[in-house]
Amino acid sequence: MKFAHMSDCHIGSWQRTPKLTDASIAAFEKAMDICVETSVDFILISGDLFDTSIPAVDKLKEAVLKLRDVRDRGIPVYVIAGSHDYSPTGKTMLDVLEKAGLFTNVSTTSEIREDGSIRLSFAVDKKTGAKITGISGRKTGLEKGHYEKLLKEELEKEDGFKIFMLHSGIEEYKPKHLEQMEAIPLSWFPKSFNYYAAGHIHSVFSRHEPGYGLIAFPGPLFPNSFDELERLGSGGFYIVEAEGAEWKGEKQITLNHVQLPIYNTVSIKIDCTGKTPGEVETEMLGFAEGKGLINTIVCLRLYGELKEGRTTDIRIKDVMGAFYGKGAHCVLKNSYALTSRFFEEIKVEAATVEDTEDALIKEHLGQIKVFDAERELQITRALMGALSAEKDEGERQADFEARVTGEAAKALGIKL
Numbered sequence: 044m045k046f047a048h049m050s051d052c053h054i055g056s057w058q059r060t061p062k063l064t065d066a067s068i069a070a071f072e073k074a075m076d077i078c079v080e081t082s083v084d085f086i087l088i089s090g091d092l093f094d095t096s097i098p099a100v101d102k103l104k105e106a107v108l109k110l111r112d113v114r115d116r117g118i119p120v121y122v123i124a125g126s127h128d129y130s131p132t133g134k135t136m137l138d139v140l141e142k143a144g145l146f147t148n149v150s151t152t153s154e155i156r157e158d159g160s161i162r163l164s165f166a167v168d169k170k171t172g173a174k175i176t177g178i179s180g181r182k183t184g185l186e187k188g189h190y191e192k193l194l195k196e197e198l199e200k201e202d203g204f205k206i207f208m209l210h211s212g213i214e215e216y217k218p219k220h221l222e223q224m225e226a227i228p229l230s231w232f233p234k235s236f237n238y239y240a241a242g243h244i245h246s247v248f249s250r251h252e253p254g255y256g257l258i259a260f261p262g263p264l265f266p267n268s269f270d271e272l273e274r275l276g277s278g279g280f281y282i283v284e285a286e287g288a289e290w291k292g293e294k295q296i297t298l299n300h301v302q303l304p305i306y307n308t309v310s311i312k313i314d315c316t317g318k319t320p321g322e323v324e325t326e327m328l329g330f331a332e333g334k335g336l337i338n339t340i341v342c343l344r345l346y347g348e349l350k351e352g353r354t355t356d357i358r359i360k361d362v363m364g365a366f367y368g369k370g371a372h373c374v375l376k377n378s379y380a381l382t383s384r385f386f387e388e389i390k391v392e393a394a395t396v397e398d399t400e401d402a403l404i405k406e407h408l409g410q411i412k413v414f415d416a417e418r419e420l421q422i423t424r425a426l427m428g429a430l431s432a433e434k435d436e437g438e439r440q441a442d443f444e445a446r447v448t449g450e451a452a453k454a455l456g457i458k459l
């Protein structure tokens with residue numbers, strides 16, 4: 044048995060960076076082509092196929108063409124929703140594509156019983172007999188409740204080759220940069236599955252867990268942010284092979300992570316501490332000297348405190364122009380952690396937008412006396428999340444307002 048496991052395709056991502064808006068669909072098409080070439084028996088997509096629950100029509104059209112192509116070749120696709128393409132109202136493009144017969148959503152057959160417990164059923168792959176089930180991701184880890192109420196015993200007793208699809212962080216494996224993230228403790232997952240097809244964490248990670256099975260995160264098909272481009276360079280997915288009729292030993296499953304280098308990535312990090320704007324410019328230009336940058340994404344990160352001048356004195360546009368002159372496909376810059384002595388009054392030192400927001404929230408906690416600080420932090424984060432929602436394509440204004448109001452009310456714990 045040979046199958047593909049991908050996750051976090053985020054088709055339609057990089058909306059605000061025109062040069063990268065086609066990268067996610069290109070990576071998806073390439074991944075699907077590799078699945079066909081290597082004759083996999085089936086394909087698993089562990090959530091976040093799309094970047095939003097209602098994706099833009101042009102990207103959707105290309106994705107549908109590709110999904111139809113693999114279906115017509117007799118390769119079934121099994122999916123769960125992720126935190127991005129899930130919608131609390133149930134209005135998601137995944138439902139439409141499932142109704143059109145392009146894939147099977149293995150999490151939609153779950154049944155909530157009268158006592159609130161959740162019973163999952165298996166989708167059985169016709170050709171291989173593999174039994175597949177799973178739990179979709181929700182925004183901000185709301186799927187936790189589903190795991191708490193999951194009836195695990197029946198799932199554990201089921202025989203055959205079993206796959207559990209998930210779109211959640213696992214508490215015990217959280218990478219360092221995501222320590223604050225909501226995650227599910229390992230003990231909440233059903234045991235004795237052969238393969239746990241995970242998604243949500245945008246890092247490549249796999250591990251044989253005694254009593255459970257092989258747990259694997261393939262990372263995104265294409266990096267979804269500046270940080271991910273720096274950290275991962277490119278995305279990829281797994282080709283998984285299981286040998287023999289009895290799949291009891293962990294050694295009988297092999298994992299092969301296939302890279303999808305849509306572009307080359309060059310990461311330039313410059314510590315500007317004690318340097319003049321001119322010196323920083325020269326150092327940046329030095330990286331491009333004698334190098335071709337055709338089909339390359341350049342990630343330019345500036346940090347530290349300049350010796351003199353303002354941060355805006357660095358002629359960043361000229362430097363970026365020089366990189367484009369060498370054929371770069373896209374030049375991205377990140378200077379959140381760049382400071383100069385002119386701005387000493389800014390106390391926040393953080394590397395990403397999220398860190399900066401968090402630091403600012405913490406700095407101002409306790410100014411209102413309605414909640415304790417911990418609760419206030421939680422509510423503020425949840426409210427910011429709710430209020431930054433964007434209107435989905437095709438969503439009516441009234442529905443959008445109702446959604447935002449509903450999410451905000453939920454964050455505050457009030458009933459409307």
Ligand SMILES: [Mn+2]
Pocket residue numbers: 051053091125127243244
């Ligand atoms: Mn994701």
